[in-house]
Amino acid sequence: MRRLRRMAPDGSVGVEHEPRRRVERLRVEIEQHRYRYYVLSDPWIPDAEFDALYQELARLEALYPELDNPDSPTHRVGTPPSPAFGAVPHRQPMLSLDNAFDDRDLLRWAERNDRILEGAAVRWTCELKVDGVAISVAYVRGRLDRAVTRGDGMVGEDVTANVRTIQGIPDYLQFDDPPALLEVRGEIYYPVAKFQSMNDAREEAGLARFANPRNAASGALRQKDPAKTAQRPLRLVCHGMGAVQGLSTPTHSGFLEAIGAGGLPVAEQTRTFDDLDAVCRFIADWGERRHAPAYEMDGVVVKVDDLGQQRRLGATSAVPRWAIAFKYPPEERQTKLIDIFVNVGRTGKVTPFASFEPVLVAGSTLQLATLHNEDQARHKDVRPGDTIVVRKAGDVIPEVVGPVLSQRPDEVAAAGPWRMPTTCPFCGSPIERLEGEAASFCSNIDCPNRLLESLAHFASRGALDIEGLGYETARTLLDHHLVSNIADVYRLDPDDLLPLEGFGDKKVSQLLAGIEGSKSQPLERLLVALNIRMVGGTVARVLARHFGSLAALRTADSDTIAAVNGVGPIRAAAVRAFLDNPRNAALLDELAGLGVRTDTEAAQRSDLLDGWTVVLTGGLTGFTRDEAKQAIEDRGGKVTGNVSKKTSVVVVGVDPGSKAAKALDLGVPTVDEDGFFALLDSGALP
Ligand code: IVH
Numbered sequence: 296m297r298r299l300r301r302m303a304p305d306g307s308v309g310v311e312h313e314p315r316r317r318v319e320r321l322r323v324e325i326e327q328h329r330y331r332y333y334v335l336s337d338p339w340i341p342d343a344e345f346d347a348l349y350q351e352l353a354r355l356e357a358l359y360p361e362l363d364n365p366d367s368p369t370h371r372v373g374t375p376p377s378p379a380f381g382a383v384p385h386r387q388p389m390l391s392l393d394n395a396f397d398d399r400d401l402l403r404w405a406e407r408n409d410r411i412l413e414g415a416a417v418r419w420t421c422e423l424k425v426d427g428v429a430i431s432v433a434y435v436r437g438r439l440d441r442a443v444t445r446g447d448g449m450v451g452e453d454v455t456a457n458v459r460t461i462q463g464i465p466d467y468l469q470f471d472d473p474p475a476l477l478e479v480r481g482e483i484y485y486p487v488a489k490f491q492s493m494n495d496a497r498e499e500a501g502l503a504r505f506a507n508p509r510n511a512a513s514g515a516l517r518q519k520d521p522a523k524t525a526q527r528p529l530r531l532v533c534h535g536m537g538a539v540q541g542l543s544t545p546t547h548s549g550f551l552e553a554i555g556a557g558g559l560p561v562a563e564q565t566r567t568f569d570d571l572d573a574v575c576r577f578i579a580d581w582g583e584r585r586h587a588p589a590y591e592m593d594g595v596v597v598k599v600d601d602l603g604q605q606r607r608l609g610a611t612s613a614v615p616r617w618a619i620a621f622k623y624p625p626e627e628r629q630t631k632l633i634d635i636f637v638n639v640g641r642t643g644k645v646t647p648f649a650s651f652e653p654v655l656v657a658g659s660t661l662q663l664a665t666l667h668n669e670d671q672a673r674h675k676d677v678r679p680g681d682t683i684v685v686r687k688a689g690d691v692i693p694e695v696v697g698p699v700l701s702q703r704p705d706e707v708a709a710a711g712p713w714r715m716p717t718t719c720p721f722c723g724s725p726i727e728r729l730e731g732e733a734a735s736f737c738s739n740i741d742c743p744n745r746l747l748e749s750l751a752h753f754a755s756r757g758a759l760d761i762e763g764l765g766y767e768t769a770r771t772l773l774d775h776h777l778v779s780n781i782a783d784v785y786r787l788d789p790d791d792l793l794p795l796e797g798f799g800d801k802k803v804s805q806l807l808a809g810i811e812g813s814k815s816q817p818l819e820r821l822l823v824a825l826n827i828r829m830v831g832g833t834v835a836r837v838l839a840r841h842f843g844s845l846a847a848l849r850t851a852d853s854d855t856i857a858a859v860n861g862v863g864p865i866r867a868a869a870v871r872a873f874l875d876n877p878r879n880a881a882l883l884d885e886l887a888g889l890g891v892r893t894d895t896e897a898a899q900r901s902d903l904l905d906g907w908t909v910v911l912t913g914g915l916t917g918f919t920r921d922e923a924k925q926a927i928e929d930r931g932g933k934v935t936g937n938v939s940k941k942t943s944v945v946v947v948g949v950d951p952g953s954k955a956a957k958a959l960d961l962g963v964p965t966v967d968e969d970g971f972f973a974l975l976d977s978g979a980l981p
Pocket of ligand 1: 389390391392422423424425426427428429430481482534535596615618620
């Protein structure tokens with residue numbers, strides 16, 4: 296973008312005059328940078344510069360549709376929705392693996408191979424067994440042609456459009472003379488480090504949590520809309536070959552090296568050994584560091600390295616003889632269930648959880664695990680006094696697997712299954728469960744634990760971010776009846792706080808300063824803090840951006856709220872229900888009266904685009920045309936239909952019309968959607 300604007304005015308230099316060459320150059324450059332970034336992890340340029348190149352290419356392709364091409368690096372993101380996945384027969388079957396569970400199994404496997412190979416020396420390549428989704432990716436003359444899931448091993452699903460969006464999977468291989476056909480096999484995984492936060496966000500949005508990263512990867516890969524896959528941080532690691540023409544290596548490790556050099560992601564941990572003891576050491580060593588890699592792994596795959604020997608060993612109908620998967624025992628541990636308690640959350644939801652004797656699992660000590668709801672708790676049928684099996688689901692979230700029935704004491708058996716309490720342990724009110732719903736709720740809207748959770752949430756980071764107001768402080772304030780609703784936080788008096796234990800001068804002044812500071816947080820933070828069902832950070836932001844003030848949101852009907860991009864009727868109903876509740880309405884009035892800010896920056900700076908004339912062309916993903924117009928007008932700008940020399944900027948969306956080309960002819964700056972956002976935020980071209 297910057298490039299275009301800088302060069303456009305005098306018309307003498309610049310990309311516009313040689314767009315074809317520039318587009319080609321950009322594609323090569325972007326591929327190179329992607330390769331250095333994703334494959335070598337050694338970028339030459341800062342991310343922002345890479346983004347600028349990418350944006351420039353996207354813009355040129357939008358301006359000159361004849362230069363656009365489905366293989367362009369820009370089509371890795373935001374490709375149009377594909378129809379249901381087609382069934383594709385594999386050129387070579389995708390086999391499974393035999394398992395070994397200890398060194399003896401491994402030795403037996405090696406001995407059998409030794410007999411078939413008549414005592415020839417063998418080298419073994421050891422790879423981590425990635426717990427992901429198996430995929431076959433075919434490159435025809437170096438260009439990504441098709442990506443297919445394993446399916447039943449003979450026929451898989453065509454997920455090419457989705458796989459194209461995955462970072463680190465090149466569209467073109469970096470071979471001088473690419474092979475006629477190169478089919479690589481590998482695993483697509485969801486990085487463990489990103490799994491938990493994604494699951495938390497799903498829960499916040501009212502969606503079911505994924506049980507583990509593999510399921511998350513599988514779900515992301517099977518999206519009907521590739522743009523959705525593109526939003527997930529999926530990665531590929533290649534571990535083998537399918538059908539190959541025009542590339543020959545004598546060994547498996549040589550193949551991995553060759554495809555690695557061609558730009559495909561291969562595992563850095565892979566090693567080749569010539570004695571079985573070293574193989575066993577590799578396995579034992581990684582067994583100790585199971586959680587070090589970015590992905591989940593559940594074992595080591597040992598492969599005969601020589602491809603000639605592999606051919607001699609061959610395969611049975613389902614598994615090759617030349618490879619075996621050494622599976623680590625699942626990291627499950629036994630412990631004693633002390634009790635099942637219930638918690639009342641900020642929405643009033645009652646969640647049962649197991650409290651057990653502390654036990655070390657997969658590198659961390661566990662002593663609590665959620666049982667989610669009444670049905671799940673009863674289905675697991677764990678009872679206080681039971682020996683239970685616990686593990687980390689997806690190696691992240693503590694989970695109770697079930698009881699060890701053979702060790703159930705008679706009195707525990709006689710006690711019968713656990714039951715959801717009928718009254719809330721915090722306030723004694725009845726616990727209710729609506730017909731057809733899995734969740735139970737405390738019927739008391741003023742339940743003290745609900746208030747505690749709400750208060751802690753109100754003050755939490757993504758909400759009003761009140762330093763010094765964590766759980767413990769919130770509990771103390773409630774216990775001493777200094778707050779009985781959220782608004783009371785803004786009425787705290789230092790004279791009431793100072794006598795409390797642990798509330799010295801410093802703590803009190805820090806807390807009060809934090810509370811005072813929270814008053815100026817923008818509307819989006821307040822909306823998060825208010826604990827409205829189905830409103831997390833993202834929805835709060837779009838609502839704040841759209842309505843600008845709490846007053847505007849409060850008077851909007853549900854259709855208007857539902858029409859805001861990213862909200863929809865179900866969330867809109869939840870928002871409306873919250874606002875319509877008289878207690879909430881009173882709380883909002885109180886908060887405003889106490890000086891809590893109820894608007895957002897974007898709406899305040901209404902003269903940001905004063906004097907600007909803006910033309911919109913093409914579709915935007917974050918705004919309808921009317922919303923985009925409104926956003927410009929809210930800031931004092933004007934929207935017109937025709938591009939002229941007087942136009943300040945043309946906003947170029949997807950499938951733009953001729954206005955984009957006209958802008959270029961006249962030297963009028965253009966921005967894409969991101970640039971438009973930046974313009975709305977800052978009042979200046981990015
Ligand atoms: S080789 C013909 N290597 O595990 C041999 N597989 O449980 C094909 N897997 O179907 C497999 N990591 O999807 C191989 N380094 C690795 C692997 C690996 C994970 C998967 C693969 C396979 C499954 C068998």
